[in-house]
Amino acid sequence: MNDINVSVTIPATKIVKGEKGKSLYTIYFITITLEKNMIKSTWSIERRFTDFFELRKQLKQDFPTIREIQFPTKKLVNNFTDKTINKRKKTFQQFFTQILQQLRTDSLLINEAFCNFLEIPPGAIEKMIDNEQSNNNQYQNNINGYNNSNPNINVSYVTTSTKNNNEELIKVVNNYSGSDNDGEVFELDLETTYQE
Numbered sequence: 001m002n003d004i005n006v007s008v009t010i011p012a013t014k015i016v017k018g019e020k021g022k023s024l025y026t027i028y029f030i031t032i033t034l035e036k037n038m039i040k041s042t043w044s045i046e047r048r049f050t051d052f053f054e055l056r057k058q059l060k061q062d063f064p065t066i067r068e069i070q071f072p073t074k075k076l077v078n079n080f081t082d083k084t085i086n087k088r089k090k091t092f093q094q095f096f097t098q099i100l101q102q103l104r105t106d107s108l109l110i111n112e113a114f115c116n117f118l119e120i121p122p123g124a125i126e127k128m129i130d131n132e133q134s135n136n137n138q139y140q141n142n143i144n145g146y147n148n149s150n151p152n153i154n155v156s157y158v159t160t161s162t163k164n165n166n167e168e169l170i171k172v173v174n175n176y177s178g179s180d181n182d183g184e185v186f187e188l189d190l191e192t193t194y195q196e
Contacts, residue, residue, distance in 0.1 A: 003036060003037075004034055004035070004036045004105055004106075004109065005033075005034070005035045005036070005105070006032070006033070006034055006100055006105055006108070006109070007031075007032070007033040007035070008030060008031070008032055008093075008096040008097075008100065008118070009030070009031045009093065010028050010029065010030050010031075010089050010092055010093050010096075011029055011031060012028075012029040013026055013027065013028050013029065013085050013086075013089055014026070014027045014029070015027075015080055015085075024079075024080055025048055025049070026048065026049065026079070026080065026085055026088070027046045027047070027048060028046065028047050028048070028049075028052075028088075028089060028092060029044060029045075029046055030044065030045050030046070030047055030118075031043075031044050032044070032045065032118050032119075032120070034120070041121075043119070043121075045118065045119050047117070049072075049074070049088065051117065052071075052092055052095070053071075053074070054113075055113055055114070055117045056071055056095070058113035059099070059111070059113060059114065062111055062113070063099075063103055063107075065102060065103075066098075066099060066102070066103070069094075069095055069098045069099065069102075070091055070094060070095065070098075071091065071095055072087065072088040072091045072092065
């Protein structure tokens with residue numbers, strides 16, 4: 001699981017008036033991305049200051065080293081100024097960045113408080129791992145089938161992918177190389193481009 005990349009960003013905030021005349025509060029919009037090789041899952045959630053506070057409290061029990069990570073203080077006044085909201089947003093972003101840098105991803109992805117806070121869909125991680133294994137098995141079966149039906153030909157492949165951020169396209173190139181019955185070396189690039 002440690003080769004799953006987790007990205008947490010806080011792109012925006014919004015001040016909301018509580019129900020039935022209750023006081024104002026700030027909503028933090030959070031985007032979460034799980035990525036393993038070519039498989040990617042992204043979703044967004046909304047959280048309040050108290051949600052972050054509870055997460056930190058629970059994580060400190062399981063990971064005492066996070067006590068040193070900066071966390072915004074709770075204020076009684078001036079909570080809704082642009083300066084305060086932007087400072088908190090930045091500090092929450094740094095909090096997640098540092099957690100993800102300091103702790104093992106596989107430890108976080110099995111932590112109930114972390115997964116609940118980020119609303120990681122049940123089975124999402126297992127699905128990513130299963131999809132990757134299925135893709136790897138399919139490539140290997142194709143190559144093994146080709147090698148078995150043509151015993152004098154040996155084929156190997158390398159897969160590379162690039163992402164064009166401007167067009168949100170991913171290009172996958174499978175480079176097959178080997179030698180045929182006469183000892184002639186060949187290379188074949190199969191290129192696939194798809195939109196994310």
